[in-house]
Amino acid sequence: MKISDRALRAMASRAEAGQNTRRGTDAPEGTRRGGRALQRPDWAPETIDVERPSVARMYDYYLGGSHNFAVDRAAAQKMVAAVPEAPLMAQANRAFLRRAVQHLTDAGIRQFLDIGSGIPTVGNVHEIAQRHAPDSRVVYVDVDPVAVAHSREILAGNDGATVVQEDLRRPERILAHPDVRSMIDFSQPVAVLVVAVLHFVADDDRPAEVLRTLRAALAPGSYLVLSQASDDGRGEAERAEAEQVYRRTDNPLWVRSRAELTAFFDGFELVEPGVVWVPQWRPESPESAEDAERAVFLGGVGRLGG
Amino acid sequence: MGESPDAASGGAFARAWAKALWGTSYLPMTQAQLEALLRRLTDLLAQTLRAEPLDLRVGHRVATELVAAHIASAEALGRTLEVIQLRLIRDLDLAADDIADRMARLMAAVATGYARALRDRTLDEQESIRRAAMTARAEAERALRASEARFRHQATHDPLTDLPNRTLFAERLAAAVDAAAGSGRRVGLCFLDLDRFKRINDSYGHQIGDRALVAAARRVSRAVEPHLVARLGGDAFVILVERSTGTGDVVAVAEAALAALAEPVLVDGHDVTITGSVGIVERRAADSSPDDLMRAAGSTLNWAKTAGGARWALYDAERDDREQARQALSAAIPTGLERGEFFLDYQPLASLHDGSLLGVEALVRWRHPQLGVLRPDTFIGLAEETGLIVPLGGWVLAEACREAVGWTAATAQPPYVSVNLAVRQVRRPGLVQEVRALLRRTGLPPDRLQLEITESTMMSGAEEPVRALRTLADLGVRIAIDDFGTGYSNLAYLRDLPVTELKVAGEFVRGLRAPEAPDERILASLVSLAHALNLTVTAEGVETGGQADRLRAIGCDAGQGWHFGRPAPAENILARVKGRAPC
Numbered sequence: 107m108k109i110s111d112r113a114l115r116a117m118a119s120r121a122e123a124g125q126n127t128r129r130g131t132d133a134p135e136g137t138r139r140g141g142r143a144l145q146r147p148d149w150a151p152e153t154i155d156v157e158r159p160s161v162a163r164m165y166d167y168y169l170g171g172s173h174n175f176a177v178d179r180a181a182a183q184k185m186v187a188a189v190p191e192a193p194l195m196a197q198a199n200r201a202f203l204r205r206a207v208q209h210l211t212d213a214g215i216r217q218f219l220d221i222g223s224g225i226p227t228v229g230n231v232h233e234i235a236q237r238h239a240p241d242s243r244v245v246y247v248d249v250d251p252v253a254v255a256h257s258r259e260i261l262a263g264n265d266g267a268t269v270v271q272e273d274l275r276r277p278e279r280i281l282a283h284p285d286v287r288s289m290i291d292f293s294q295p296v297a298v299l300v301v302a303v304l305h306f307v308a309d310d311d312r313p314a315e316v317l318r319t320l321r322a323a324l325a326p327g328s329y330l331v332l333s334q335a336s337d338d339g340r341g342e343a344e345r346a347e348a349e350q351v352y353r354r355t356d357n358p359l360w361v362r363s364r365a366e367l368t369a370f371f372d373g374f375e376l377v378e379p380g381v382v383w384v385p386q387w388r389p390e391s392p393e394s395a396e397d398a399e400r401a402v403f404l405g406g407v408g409r410l411g412g
Numbered sequence: 413m414g415e416s417p418d419a420a421s422g423g424a425f426a427r428a429w430a431k432a433l434w435g436t437s438y439l440p441m442t443q444a445q446l447e448a449l450l451r452r453l454t455d456l457l458a459q460t461l462r463a464e465p466l467d468l469r470v471g472h473r474v475a476t477e478l479v480a481a482h483i484a485s486a487e488a489l490g491r492t493l494e495v496i497q498l499r500l501i502r503d504l505d506l507a508a509d510d511i512a513d514r515m516a517r518l519m520a521a522v523a524t525g526y527a528r529a530l531r532d533r534t535l536d537e538q539e540s541i542r543r544a545a546m547t548a549r550a551e552a553e554r555a556l557r558a559s560e561a562r563f564r565h566q567a568t569h570d571p572l573t574d575l576p577n578r579t580l581f582a583e584r585l586a587a588a589v590d591a592a593a594g595s596g597r598r599v600g601l602c603f604l605d606l607d608r609f610k611r612i613n614d615s616y617g618h619q620i621g622d623r624a625l626v627a628a629a630r631r632v633s634r635a636v637e638p639h640l641v642a643r644l645g646g647d648a649f650v651i652l653v654e655r656s657t658g659t660g661d662v663v664a665v666a667e668a669a670l671a672a673l674a675e676p677v678l679v680d681g682h683d684v685t686i687t688g689s690v691g692i693v694e695r696r697a698a699d700s701s702p703d704d705l706m707r708a709a710g711s712t713l714n715w716a717k718t719a720g721g722a723r724w725a726l727y728d729a730e731r732d733d734r735e736q737a738r739q740a741l742s743a744a745i746p747t748g749l750e751r752g753e754f755f756l757d758y759q760p761l762a763s764l765h766d767g768s769l770l771g772v773e774a775l776v777r778w779r780h781p782q783l784g785v786l787r788p789d790t791f792i793g794l795a796e797e798t799g800l801i802v803p804l805g806g807w808v809l810a811e812a813c814r815e816a817v818g819w820t821a822a823t824a825q826p827p828y829v830s831v832n833l834a835v836r837q838v839r840r841p842g843l844v845q846e847v848r849a850l851l852r853r854t855g856l857p858p859d860r861l862q863l864e865i866t867e868s869t870m871m872s873g874a875e876e877p878v879r880a881l882r883t884l885a886d887l888g889v890r891i892a893i894d895d896f897g898t899g900y901s902n903l904a905y906l907r908d909l910p911v912t913e914l915k916v917a918g919e920f921v922r923g924l925r926a927p928e929a930p931d932e933r934i935l936a937s938l939v940s941l942a943h944a945l946n947l948t949v950t951a952e953g954v955e956t957g958g959q960a961d962r963l964r965a966i967g968c969d970a971g972q973g974w975h976f977g978r979p980a981p982a983e984n985i986l987a988r989v990k991g992r993a994p995c
Contacts (some may be wrong), residue, residue, distance in 0.1 A: 156545045163541070170437025170485050172537035175545075197438040204440060225541070228482045229440025251552060256544035390443045 161306075162224040162253040168196035171227040173256065191400055198401035199302045199333055200229055202384035206331045206407050207234045209377075209388060210297045211242065215329060217296040219286070221247040221274050222303030226260050231299065232267040242266060245289045247280055249273045274303060275311045277319040295327035295410075302403060304334040304370070305360045313360075314370060321373050326412040330374050333384055333405030338364040367404050374408025381406035422458065425495075425503040426451035432495045436487040449481055457496070457518065458504045466514050471521025472528075479529035489526045493519055570643040572622060573629035581642035581650060585702045588654045592697030600653035600662030600694035603709035604632065604669055607687045607721035609647035616682055624684045627677040632688075635672035636665050650709070659694045659726065666690040666724040689716035690724035708732060742794040744780070749807060753779050756811055757979035760988070761830065761950055761972045764964045769989065771828040771862060773972065774812035775979045776804070792834075801834040806846065808832075813854045813861060815982045820860075823989045828890060830862040835869045838877045847884055858888035864915065865891065867899035878909065885910030892950070897938060906945055914942050918953020918973070924962045936966045943967070 159181035163174035167182040170193075174182070185192050207218070216239055220231045223246035235242035246257050246269040257269035268289050272280045280286060290296055298320050307313045317330070368381045379387065383398035384405040429450045430443065439446055453474045460470040478488065496519065501511055508514075568580035576584070588599050606612075606628060613621035625647060632649060633641040640652040651669060653662045669690060676685045691713030693705055700708075708727050716725035748754060758772035778786040795801040809831050816829035837843060851858055863884065869877065885891055892913040893906075897920060906914075916938055923931025935951070942949045951963050954973030963971055977988075 156549075168438075170482070172534040173541040173544075175541070193437075194435065197435070200438045200440070204442075208442075228438055233440070251548035252541070252545045255548040255551065256541060259540065259544060259547070394443070 156252070160250055160252065162248065162250045165196055166225045166227045168193040169200060169227055171225070173225045173227055191402070194400065195402050198384050199403050199405075202333055202387055202403070202405050203231070203299065203301050203331070204229050204234055205388050205390070206299075206301075206405075207231050207297070208238070209407065210329055210331075211235050211238045213329075215295055215297045216242045217290050217294060218242065218244040218299060219247065219280075219290060219296055220244060220299040220301075221280065222300065222306075223248050223253070223257065223269070224250070225253050226257050230260075232261070232264065236264075236266060240266075243289050244268075245270065245286050247272050247274070247286075274300065275307055275316060277316050281320070281323045292323050293325055295325055295329070297329040297331060298324065299331045301331055301333045301405070302335075304332065305362070308360055314372070317370050318372070321410065324410050326410055328410045329377075330371065330408045330410070331405070332367065332370055332408075333403045334367060335361045335402050336363060336367065336404040337361045338404060364404055367406065371406060371408040373410065375411050377407040377409055421503045421505065422451060422454050423447075425499055426454050428499055428503075429454065429492070429495050432491040433483055433488055436491060437482070437485040440482055449477075453477060454500070454504075457500065458506060460518060461500075461506050461511065461514055466517060468517060468521040471518045472525030475522045475525030476529045479526060479533055484530055484533055486530075489523065489530070492526075493523065496522075573626050573643050575629050575633060575649070576640060576642040578642065578644050581640065581644070581652065582702065584640055584642075585652055585705065588652065589697045589700070589702050589705075594698060597697050598656040598658065598695060599697040599700075599705070600656040600659075600665070600692065601705050601709040602636075602651040602653070602662060602666045602669060602724070603691040603693075603706075603713040604649040604651065604666075604688050605690075605713055605717065606647035606673070607689055607717070609686070612684055612686070616679070616684065620679050620682055620684065623679045624677050624686060627679065628673055628686050628688075631672040631675075631677075632669045635668045639665060650706075653694070656694055659692075662692050662694040663724065663726065666692050670722070670724065687722035689713060689721045691716055691727070692724055693727040695727075711735065738794055741780075741783075741786075741791055742798050742800065745791065745795055745798075745800045745804060748778055748780070749803060753781070754804070754807060754811075755779060755981075756808065756815065757981055758815075758829070758985045759972060759979040760977040760985070761827070761970050762976040764960065764968055764971050768825075769827045770970055771830050772816075772985055773830040773864070773979075774808060774832075776808050796834055796836065799836060801836055802840060805832075805834050805837045809847070810850055813850050813856045816860060817854045817856045818982075819986055819989050826860065826989060827985070828860040828862050829856075830864055830890075830892060832864045832894065833869070835866070838865055838869050838880065839874065841876070843880050844883045847889065848887065851887075859890065862890035862892050862913070864894040866894050867896065867902065870902075870905045870909065882910050885912070895952075897934070903941075906947070911947060913948045913950060914938070915950045915952055915972070916968075918951075921951050921953045921955075921959055921963070921973070924959045932962060932966065935963070935968070939967050 156175055157177060159178045163178040164182040164185070166173045167179055168186075182192070189195075210218075211234070216235075218231050218235060223231070226246065230244075231246070232242065232244040235244060244267040246254075246261075246267070248254050248257070248269070249271065251271060254269050254271040261267045261269060266289075268285050270280070270283050270285050272283060274280075281292075300317070300320075304313055307316065321330070364381055368376070371381070381404055384401050384403045385398040386395045387405055387407070389395035426447050430447045433439065433446070433450075441449075456470055456474055460467055478484070478492065483492075497515070501507060501515065568577055568583075569575065570577045585599075585601075591597070592599060606625075609621070609625075612624055616624075629641070629643060629649065632651075636651055639654075642650050642652070644650055651665055653665050656662055670688055673686050673688045676683045678684075691709045691711065693708040693712055695705075711732055712725050712727045715728075715731070716723050719725065755777050757775045757777055759775060760769050761771040761773060762768065763770050776788050776792075778791055780786050792801070792804075795804050812829045812831045816826070819826040833843075847861070847863075850856075851861065863881075865881070881891055890912045891910055892915050893911055894915050895917045896914040898917045916935065920931045920935050920938075923929055924935070939949050948969040950970040950972055951959075951968050952972050954960055954963065954971040954975045956975055959973075960971055960975055
């Protein structure tokens with residue numbers, strides 16, 4: 107709990123570090139430029155500024171990758187100084203993603219929509235899925251243009267995977283994207299992955315509605331994989347204090363409770379063990395699930411019945 | 413690995429190794445996969461340590477495999493060296509005389525190989541992310557350029573037809589005029605407007621109207637390629653003909669545009685027929701400004717429209733000047749009225765029997781501050797077109813009544829005053845009240861006021877004006893038909909209307925040279941017809957004594973014209989009344 111508190115506070119203070127992504131990928135800290143980005147006309151592209159840290163590249167750094175720039179490493183190291191568990195949080199999330207995809211592949215899922223995929227470093231969804239089922243099809247979605255360009259390079263020559271640059275907050279655009287439609291057959295089950303990204307979506311951006319829109323496009327037997335930073339288990343006073351910290355920032359991290367996260371699965375049947383700290387989700391060994399709350403992230407997998 | 417005697421101990425070592433590596437970086441594999449990999453590498457190391465000679469390449473290979481499996485961090489190397497040093501010899505029972513020496517050399521190879529692989533991997537990843545950033549930046553720049561181009565397109569094109577809009581047209585026209593400065597280069601404009609387009613919108617709805625507009629725009633722009641066609645708004649288009657060699661070029665463009673419109677357009681099953689009108693202006697670019705060109709083309713378009721549409725008209729500078737002057741004059745009428753610039757002259761109407769002064773016709777003049785005194789033919793037409801005739805005519809009527817009252821005291825038989833009423837004045841409700849109030853206010857007896865109306869006033873067939881004139885006649889006001897014989901000369905209304913007098917147009921009088929001339933016969937018939945209807949006849953335009961004699965011989969009652977007196981100010985009339993000066 108103490109560590110969570112410290113992590114959350116650090117996340118909030120780190121919000122001052124600019125990001126070149128409005129909604130990043132999995133970094134446990136991060137900023138977004140609030141609703142301003144949505145006012146930008148569709149035809150006015152963002153400029154690419156690699157002088158600003160990117161949550162996607164910072165996440166790569168936590169995972170041990172070198173797909174990052176000095177500015178990303180500086181921001182990530184600052185974060186690690188405040189929260190030594192930051193790399194652990196990233197790794198726990200990535201491991202949750204791996205186990206979830208493995209589980210879904212075993213359950214017969216062959217289509218994956220990974221929203222907020224970030225820099226594809228190690229253990230990508232298509233690598234996990236296609237190793238077991240070579241006919242698996244994967245569409246990565248990210249708003250960070252550098253992450254998208256990098257994904258495109260990685261995926262060159264892979265007919266079963268592609269990437270599109272879109273924003274989670276515009277799910278109807280993702281669903282209508284021609285590359286998404288040509289890769290994914292929505293009349294068949296699809297796994298939608300919204301892993302370690304929902305905490306960059308403000309309540310004002312209606313995350314539940316975003317998920318409802320996505321759910322409405324899915325065939326029975328589809329899955330939703332969710333994880334996000336949580337303040338679950340903390341007292342009212344602590345929560346209020348944390349919220350005060352967020353309120354001082356431009357771009358708070360939207361930390362949510364277990365109940366809120368569970369509500370996001372509305373319409374889905376939660377797969378055992380439900381919404382848990384990510385290391386507790388179908389661990390490979392009992393030891394790997396120890397001190398699970400240190401991972402700060404809650405996660406779960408839901409199945410669309412019917 | 414089953415053949416090895418260290419099967420169990422190798423497994424234990426690999427598990428310990430895996431545990432040591434846990435958390436060093438993200439390892440994208442299951443615990444079992446990790447242990448299997450490390451077990452294989454353990455066996456490799458064990459075999460190498462036992463074999464002779466010591467193959468250091470195996471150390472490199474193990475390191476490379478670790479890094480390739482994403483076990484690639486400084487921590488992972490440290491812990492690997494540590495766990496091997498601490499446990500490998502003991503766990504796998506590798507004790508030998510030179511084992512410390514062999515181990516040191518092999519570990520050196522692992523460390524070297526690992527560092528090398530890690531450095532290569534780091535460099536590769538750095539290169540890859542830098543390339544991605546460059547690609548993303550290039551894409552963003554391309555997108556930015558595209559969006560700028562799109563923005564520019566949106567700002568310079570009409571959203572409905574996608575034709576250039578007024579902004580782009582103005583730019584291109586200004587550029588064409590600028591580029592031609594100092595040269596003899598010519599430029600042409602076709603100002604095109606669809607005829608009665610509102611009717612298409614009204615009868616088919618705006619959606620069909622819009623589609624017809626799009627179809628028309630497409631046809632016209634295709635027909636006149638490569639000339640710029642812009643939509644100025646509504647159903648107005650303009651075609652820019654740069655580097656024209658003469659009027660013929662631009663006329664050809666206008667004709668092509670009109671021909672393109674002529675074919676009916678099928679919109680949603682509706683056969684929509686569109687015609688257009690074009691105003692053409694073509695001149696040396698250096699002689700004109702873009703604004704002048706546009707204004708000239710706009711005026712010319714109006715000529716084509718006024719002429720019935722479905723045609724082009726060519727700019728005519730004289731006509732334009734004339735129209736502009738008329739426009740300016742018309743605009744000055746209200747101020748002129750306000751400032752008292754109008755005044756009246758009176759022309760005598762004399763008896764052909766005894767030469768006495770029966771009446772006078774009030775003729776309005778305008779003392780224009782710049783143009784001097786203007787005769788009514790220069791501004792009455794304008795006033796009639798614009799409706800300003802109503803206030804102007806009202807002023808004339810009131811002024812004439814006011815002045816005529818003054819003549820009463822001078823003579824027992826003061827002349828009546830004859831005032832022209834324009835069509836609009838007669839048709840306007842309230843004429844009766846206006847005249848009645850005027851007579852009351854001035855005290856002028858009704859029989860000393862004569863209202864002159866033209867035949868056309870009566871041609872509309874409306875009942876209201878007839879009723880008004882009848883009421884005025886019943887009051888005692890005289891009603892004269894002006895310019896009789898030049899219009900339809902409809903006899904029916906003469907029977908029905910309360911007319912007291914016919915004024916026969918001067919044309920007939922001018923023809924009075926010899927007895928038995930056709931004009932004289934016409935006049936004679938008119939006079940006898942009028943007398944049969946109890947009307948008096950006044951001949952206008954009497955200029956000579958001879959004409960007066962002939963008219964008298966025919967039986968005409970009165971004459972008006974230079975022979976009897978030119979229009980003059982009221983004082984002169986008064987003097988004449990007093991002095992009984994002969995006409």
